[in-house]
Structure formats: structure tokens, C-alpha cells
């Protein structure tokens with residue numbers, strides 16, 4: 018790969034998805050784009066670059082961009098944001114929206130749907146308190162392929178064991194061969210739409226709660242600012258924004274401020290949402306994932322790169338064809 | 351330091367589970383079937399039990415039913431870890447008092463995720 022080729026592809030990625038690729042990640046380009054080259058019947062990575070350069074084809078460029086996104090996700094990722102949603106955000110909104118009985122939730126960059134479905138399961142577990150309420154969950158992503166996976170709601174055995182309590186697996190999933198499909202009830206609670214975060218979200222409407230996690234990390238500063246300000250525009254003054262564990266608004270925008278005492282939850286700056294949500298503190302027990310008897314310690318499963326973990330699955334009785342289907346498809350830069 | 355009893359008839363599985371759990375700061379004891387696990391628990395209840403299903407002499411589910419009737423036997427957090435991966439087995443395990451359930455094959459990430467869900471880490 019030549020430096021010009023690398024820079025050419027990087028420019029496309031930055032323009033199309035916001036992804037900033039540093040030169041130490043050059044090796045990733047080739048390994049991830051080779052399958053795209055094959056799909057388009059091109060002999061090599063170099064041929065693919067040449068083709069994109071000389072005869073730019075929209076759907077080929079799309080494939081390139083989608084192949085470079087990281088889609089890793091899991092149910093109840095990091096635990097804490099979902100506990101905060103259940104114990105602080107939802108009760109606050111049930112009070113403040115008592116007149117309209119309507120709540121809209123956005124899972125921005127939803128990947129294969131685990132975040133949106135985790136929220137849908139929390140709502141399903143909340144019970145009769147929500148009778149008569151209209152609660153919408155919208156999941157959006159850039160990648161059409163990942164959205165169709167999200168709509169199917171079909172997960173590998175490996176994926177349903179990362180973060181998902183066994184009681185919820187039994188309650189909300191059906192076994193289909195060696196995979197697990199989330200029930201129709203939960204699937205119907207989420208709508209998926211294609212949306213690029215680099216665009217203005219105005220057409221998506223207003224959202225009381227926005228989960229925008231583990232996507233800003235891939236963007237440069239100006240892009241982060243633009244995305245955050247776009248989200249702020251779609252939120253009422255008493256809405257909530259939840260970012261990923263390695264993400265912040267600090268130094269990026271003045272539109273949001275941290276909800277005091279609540280790591281990872283932000284409200285519109287200058288609003289008094291913070292007073293409402295800051296009051297109750299999360300009790301040690303009674304977590305969403307409260308299968309155990311002890312309380313939930315904050316970060317349940319640190320986001321780790323599957324590619325980086327070298328342990329081999331143990332105790333497989335089946336032939337080693339593909340012991341962990343999710344293992345090889347999950348990617349991380 | 352919390353203690354975990356690893357019950358599995360495969361020496362290899364016990365060894366790997368030990369390695370992963372020691373990495374998570376557990377003190378590990380081993381038993382090769384439900385019977386020896388019972389003997390161990392009669393002397394001393396561990397904080398956690400990682401439990402295989404199919405074992406000679408006494409199966410994991412039999413052991414669990416006995417355990418939950420023993421004095422102090424409500425205390426340990428029991429995580430099944432088995433190749434039995436159908437809903438019926440999972441439901442039977444929960445009904446018998448299992449706290450979590452791992453379907454083999456497992457790796458360190460799954461163990462860590464499940465153990466933190468039940469509040470062990």
C-alpha cells in the first residue's frame with residue numbers, strides 16, 4: 018500500500034463516516050478491505066483503491082466505509098448506564114411527562130441492536146406502571162448491513178452471554194438452532210433507521226433520552242462537537258444524554274453539562290434537570306441485572322477488544338468449526 | 351479474597367477455570383464431581399461455585415438440590431457452566447437455585463461478565 022493510497026482511503030472515511038484512521042492502523046485497512054475487494058471481484062486491495070479512484074461507485078464506497086466501522090456491542094454494556102436509566106432517568110421522565118405520557122429514546126449508532134434491546138427489556142420489566150404510555154425507541158446506524166442484523170435480533174451464543182442475565186435470556190429469547198433470537202415483543206418495541214451522525218438529525222424528531230455511546234471516540238474534535246450540538250438541538254431542556262465510558266462533552270461543547278454525581282449522564286446546560294435526577298442515588302441492590310444477591314458494581318464488563326483477548330474457548334464439545342461465531346465477526350480498531 | 355469451588359470432571363476445564371478465576375482474584379478449590387463438592391461444602395461453604403452439569407457419581411443439578419437444603423447452603427452463588435444449552439436445562443437450573451448459567455464453550459470474558467452480573471466482582 019502506498020502512502021497516497023492510505024491517505025486517499027482515509028480521506029473518504031473521514032468524509033463519509035467521521036472515522037479518523039491513524040497511520041499505525043494502516044494494516045487494518047488491508048485486512049478489512051480485502052473481503053470488499055473480493056466481493057467486487059477485484060484481485061487485491063490495490064485494485065480496489067484503483068477502482069474507487071478511477072470509477073467511483075457509490076455502493077462500492079459504501080462497502081468500504083461500512084467495512085471500516087467497528088460494530089462491537091453487547092447487552093447492558095457497562096451495566097451502570099442501564100441502572101441509571103432504570104433508577105433515575107425513567108422515574109424522572111414518568112413524572113415530568115405524566116401529561117403527554119410519551120417518551121422518545123434514541124440509540125444513536127446502535128450497531129446490531131443490543132443497546133436498544135437492552136432498553137426495551139428494561140421497559141418490559143417495568144410492568145403496569147407504563148400502561149397507557151407511548152415509549153418509542155429508535156435505533157440508528159450508518160451501516161445498512163448492521164441494521165438488518167439489528168432488525169433480525171439474532172445473536173450467537175457468545176453474544177447472549179456477554180452482559181445479558183440468564184433470567185432475561187430465558188424470558189425474552191428463543192433458541193433457533195445454535196443462535197438466539199430476541200422475542201417479537203421486544204423487536205417490535207424498537208424501530209431502526211439508517212442515519213449518518215455527520216448529518217443534521219432534525220428529521221428524526223425530538224428525543225427525551227439519547228444513548229450515544231462508543232462512536233464519538235472514532236471522530237476528531239470538530240466532528241465530536243458538531244455531533245453533540247446536533248443532538249442537543251433535538252433534546253428538550255429536561256432530556257438526558259448518555260455517553261460511553263471513554264467519552265465526554267468536556268472541551269467539546271457548552272450545550273451539555275454533567276448531571277452532578279452521575280458519571281456519564283449529561284443534561285442540557287443551564288436546565289434544572291440535574292436537580293431532579295441528582296437527588297436519588299443508585300441503591301446498591303436492585304439493579305436491572307439484579308439476578309445476584311449483591312449489588313452491581315459499576316463497570317461490569319470493561320469494553321475489551323475480542324481480537325485482543327487470546328484465550329481460546331474452553332470445553333467445547335462440538336467440532337471446532339466455529340466455536341464462537343460472534344468472536345470472529347466482532348471487530349475493534 | 352473470595353473463594354470459588356470449581357466442580358467439573360474434566361481436569362483441563364478445571365485448570366482453565368482456575369487460571370481465569372485466579373486472575374480475577376479468587377481463591378480456587380477443585381472438585382471432580384458433585385459428591386466431592388458436597389464433602390467440601392460440608393466442611394466449608396465457598397463464596398461461589400462454578401458447576402458442571404454432567405459428571406460421574408453425582409451430577410451438578412443433584413449437587414445443587416442437596417446444597418440448597420444444607421445449612422448455610424443458600425449462601426454460595428452458583429454459576430452453572432455446562433454444554434447443556436437448551437432452555438429446558440437452563441430453566442431447571444434456575445428452578446433448583448442456580449444464580450447464573452454459562453453455556454460452554456466459555457472464555458475469560460464470559461466468566462468475568464457473568465461473575466460481575468451476580469455481584470461477585
Ligand SMILES: C[S@@+](CC[C@H](N)C(=O)[O-])C[C@H]1O[C@@H](n2cnc3c(N)ncnc32)[C@H](O)[C@@H]1O
Nearest residue numbers: 034086087089090126128159213214230231232
Ligand atoms: C462500537 S459500535 C457502538 C454500539 C453501541 N452504541 C454500544 O455502545 O455498544 C459503533 C457504531 O457506530 C456506527 N457508526 C460509525 N460512524 C457512524 C456515523 N458517522 N454515523 C452513524 N453511525 C456510525 C458503526 O456503524 C457502529 O455500528
